[in-house]
Amino acid sequence: MRSQKNRTLETADKRQSRLSRDQVRHKQNRLSETPHMYRNRLFYDRNIKAKKLKRETLLQAQHRKAKRKRTYRKKMDEQHCSDFVHNIETIRNDIETNAYFSYRCVSDCRYHCFGNVSKLNLNFRNREQKAKTKSLADKCMLLDDYKSFDGNFYICHYCRRTILAGRIPPCNEKKITF
Numbered sequence: 001m002r003s004q005k006n007r008t009l010e011t012a013d014k015r016q017s018r019l020s021r022d023q024v025r026h027k028q029n030r031l032s033e034t035p036h037m038y039r040n041r042l043f044y045d046r047n048i049k050a051k052k053l054k055r056e057t058l059l060q061a062q063h064r065k066a067k068r069k070r071t072y073r074k075k076m077d078e079q080h081c082s083d084f085v086h087n088i089e090t091i092r093n094d095i096e097t098n099a100y101f102s103y104r105c106v107s108d109c110r111y112h113c114f115g116n117v118s119k120l121n122l123n124f125r126n127r128e129q130k131a132k133t134k135s136l137a138d139k140c141m142l143l144d145d146y147k148s149f150d151g152n153f154y155i156c157h158y159c160r161r162t163i164l165a166g167r168i169p170p171c172n173e174k175k176i177t178f
Contacts, residue, residue: 103148106140107159108171118160120153139163139172 010018033041056064103117104110120140122133140155140163148154159169 103154104146105156105159106142106146106153107155107163107169109141109146110156110171112154112156117154117156120155122153135166136160136163139168 053061103112103114105112105117106120120136122137122142136155140153140159142153146153155163159172162169
């Protein structure tokens with residue numbers, strides 16, 4: 001009782017020093033306890049918790065359980081939302097890059113999947129590449145309307161092989177002029 005009375009009168013400095021002393025004393029007691037004392041302390045703590053749970057009323061128990069359920073649900077919802085947003089972003093990226101029939105060939109103006117086309121590179125480093133690129137550009141429709149969704153020109157492998165071999169693809173847009 002005496003300590004309760006004194007605690008109301010103590011200053012912030014005294015309170016801080018008392019708490020730090022208590023903390024040091026508590027650590028020393030924990031370090032010096034034997035395994036038997038440790039088991040007894042844990043058992044006692046469990047018994048205290050069990051007694052508190054037995055003493056609580058039905059309304060208090062319902063409130064405690066509802067509170068635990070709310071915190072669990074909130075945590076799971078936050079985790080689920082972050083997973084869901086991550087999944088949507090990965091799906092969107094996959095659709096943008098690997099979706100079927102989203103890349104337009106500039107030679108035959110058909111839509112192909114990503115695996116059937118290659119990027120048409122109009123930059124050249126030497127004469128040989130310049131000649132190849134010039135022959136590709138002559139037989140392809142390089143207009144802004146024929147760019148794919150990412151703003152690049154693509155040509156399918158069949159048309160590329162045919163043009164580089166010196167022939168015109170059978171369904172060439174420039175030759176047929178749809």
